[in-house]
Amino acid sequence: MSDTHPIAGSVPHPAEDALRERAAGLDAADGLGKLRDRFALPEGVVYLDGNSLGALPAAVPDAVTDVVRRQWGELLIRSWDESGWWTAPERIGDRIAPLIGAAPGQVTVGDSTSVNLFKALVGAARLAAPGRTRMLVDAATFPTDGYIAASAARMTGLDVVAVDPADAVSQMTPDTAVVLLNHVDYRTGRLHDLPALTAAAHAAGALVVWDLCHSAGALPVGLDAHSVDLAVGCTYKYLNGGPGAPAYIYVAERHQGAFDSPLPGWNSHAEPFAMNPAYEPAQGAARARVGTPDILSMLALESALDVWEGVDVDDVRAKSLALTDFFLECVAAYVPEGRVEAVTPAGHAERGSQVSLRTENAREVMTELIARGVVGDFRAPDVLRFGFTPLYVGFADAERAARTLGHIFG
């Protein structure tokens, strides 16, 4: 995808030859580099917005065509059984599970992240010890989490307390029922310490709900290993499920028996086709299902998950850090001093899989970058976001993106 010519009209930067050579060497040594063939990417574009909408896996169009033409058009209603539609939410949940460190039977797919977060927060509030009154919510959270948390708290009688994750532990008081945190901050790309924050919440007797939207598929999560209680995440960023693809919810096995969903639709019933007027919740992850699963999007996601075959998330993480390191190095070389400031932490332990740069006129700068074939995105008020998706982004892409940014400032 990266061009091999100097960008038209630009004066070559003195560092360019060396950095391009470095990039070529890093790409040649990259064990994940061949995975790019599993994606259909537009020509001539450096796509650094996979943390917003993941690229199209090459096998998805044919898979979707089969779902539409044969499974729906020919088999019709029979597909609920014969094409495995009914069991898709748990089957696909079990495909996502290893990417987030969960044993099978704890993840179900369906609904949006916001809806799953509502289930998780109300469920957590109902699992919490009686008498606890506070729900701690990451103050810098992606806004929908804050809005949904306010609704969940209002409907379960809790008070929302906004906390800076860096200071969250001090707020984990004995009256804290639930803690909602983002694993990676959507704006800054900061990675929060899931093991330590989870342990601290538990030490305070609280349950913790993690939002994995910006970490799942980019780095190891370790839900089971760190005894997370509940988690939610989307599938259209690093999991490449497609625009608005169904989200997922993780309910740790130890909580499933007591998990009390605020959205007990018929899909979560122990015997959904008995059409029983009395509600009896299903066992297992299916307890978090609600209504009829959205099959077209769900099976597009299932096909998209095939790109993970043979991929180790630890390798993805290693490449992600190498990519963001190299990008920051190229930015330092190409962009005149003082024009951008890295918002993303320099330390690996605190960095997700994106680089956020603060700059003046960020919106206009991003528009110009996109016009020059480097696609990131803008987040108000002054942030340029560059997502590094190790399955299909390489080091030459990182170099070209930084070089293009340098030209805009140069």
Add this chain to the structure above:
Amino acid sequence: MSDTHPIAGSVPHPAEDALRERAAGLDAADGLGKLRDRFALPEGVVYLDGNSLGALPAAVPDAVTDVVRRQWGELLIRSWDESGWWTAPERIGDRIAPLIGAAPGQVTVGDSTSVNLFKALVGAARLAAPGRTRMLVDAATFPTDGYIAASAARMTGLDVVAVDPADAVSQMTPDTAVVLLNHVDYRTGRLHDLPALTAAAHAAGALVVWDLCHSAGALPVGLDAHSVDLAVGCTYKYLNGGPGAPAYIYVAERHQGAFDSPLPGWNSHAEPFAMNPAYEPAQGAARARVGTPDILSMLALESALDVWEGVDVDDVRAKSLALTDFFLECVAAYVPEGRVEAVTPAGHAERGSQVSLRTENAREVMTELIARGVVGDFRAPDVLRFGFTPLYVGFADAERAARTLGHIFG
């Protein structure tokens, strides 16, 4: 789709020639008959399960391929603007609106029926006059409505009272806050009197929520004309949106300003991209949105709605009644007396677009019907359901279905 030969191994019934001739005449005179070409239906099958999963509109596969390959694969993140993804929920809502008698700006598409019902019921409870304590719920409702109603009532402090719709008016007491009714009963096919029940609820000072899953697309609904407060429905039955296609919610314009959603996701924010930590609800139907819309399924639905071009719902209703009348007549002629009992009311004013027949061994009978190419479905404990979708089912289909049923009993 209907065969033109006697079914192998069967003895011709004395009424067969006359009924087949009648069917041919009715099909020839059917102004909607040509619409069948707008669908891709399997050969040799009489599909009477469109009240469970509507058939595939012929234009949908190419539309979905364009969404996947070009809009997602090539335009990527730009499609949120350039391909109209962001505005799809309201745009498609306005396509559904005329089919349910709603002026534009009151319907939004997304989430499952169950999730929309939760929004509608909690929203209605919050709109109701203070001090009212009862939520009346159709006792014969599709179970998910009952389960979700119980959750909504629990979370808003109301008591659920199960009512027989025929007796619902007597239960509309001065302490009734919300009434939830099905327009057409999923099992029996009985059509409830939406105008009268809505007026009675209003006379009692209550709000009414209608579930339109089994009526929208099959008969006129008249939400605005009858001053309905809120309504929900699915799009995968008579609207042919595909398996698990997104549902819709109608919030009457007069209620929108005070509608207080329990699921205030970022898509319902007045300025979603301001990423403001404070929630400020959008005006209009968008206030009922939640998270990121499920684009693949949503745009499949949009394409599916093209089959309604130039179609008048009153004509659909007239054909539906003629089809179900004719089917009942054929059943009476072909099926030995005493073997089946019609559960669906004989009176047109009380009949939806399906015929339900009670019989012994209903599950086995339906399995045999399907094996012989007549696809209806079974609902526990003893009901055979036959859905008549006037856009693609004809009178010869009805005759063949009844004749096949007769052979099974004969």
